[in-house]
Amino acid sequence: MARVFNFCAGPAVMPEEALLEAQRQLFDFNGSGMSIMEMSHRGKEYDAVHTEAIANLRQLMAVPDEYSILLLQGGASGQFAMVPMNLLRPGETADFVNSGAWASKAIKEAKIVGAVNVIANTGKDIPTRLPAVADLKPTPGAAYLHITSNETIAGTQWKSFPKTGAPLIADMSSDILSRPFDVKDFGLFYAGAQKNLGPSGLAVVVIRKDLIERCPETVPMFLRYKTHAEENSLYNTPPTFGIYMLMLSTRWLLKMGGIAGIARQNEAKAAKIYAAIDGSGGYYRGTAVPEFRSNMNVTWRLPDEAREEKFIKEASAKGLKGLKGHRSVGGIRASIYNAFPPAGIDALVAIMKDFQAANG
């Protein structure tokens, strides 16, 4: 049974090595006679997995001691709600950059909790883009500034991050662990796991410890970062299988040379597709302004929708799956996260050339 080239935006491709290891251990984890999902989350076998997952994340991103790493449930959308509940107190304002559909959802949740100031809105711009960092006008005394480090649907990615004085909060769901960044530039960042980390449902949250204390007393225990930080994300039964897969995928990433190693590969992968787009004489048109092009989600159009549909169909028949753009924007999207193999990029570029020759 051959694996396809999986360009799905999320849930997305995982490292083959991690899948095979999970398969090997599924029936009998480390000689325990049980699978990892059948055993106590307080036992020593699971504890080793939990501890390694967090330690790998800390090592990969060089997370300083003054930050906690939390493994929570509810994916990234859970964080759209938890961030304002914990960090936007009565009378305060939260700044947001609206760069598209994901930021819009985060803004909606924050507005339920308190005052929101959208200090830049590029969410509907075509070609897709992000605001220039220098143009941002933050609210004086804002509780935080929230951005989406990589807009999965639009195919845009911040190349440098704003520094406004307010704690910077980033939804990194679709580019966490894909490139180097300085954790200290952020008050908090989070990611749903299903793009670059593991299976869906799990969220990784990295939070500066002083921010953990901000939460108002009116927030239920379960929704406080403090509750989970104090219990090392074992306040209740965590999603143990998801955390196991996170541990395996971060272990794989360390073997790949960590973030520096994978970032070089990610850069080279994306550059090949962008070169194919730019070298097509306008047949393929990139959707994002070049300076904001994402290395994780490459988005482009063909001359018309009929050919886009045909392209997706023909690629799929050749084992290149999931190239359809998000239903809200159409076009083509190649999601090429960490675990997406370079050979799949070459296969895609070859198909792009052949398709243009046959359908130009």
Ligand SMILES: *Cc1c(COP(=O)(O)O)cnc(C)c1O
């Ligand atoms: C996929 C995605 C989400 C949604 O994640 P869920 O785990 O489904 O809540 C949020 N933000 C970004 C940037 C995403 O790519």
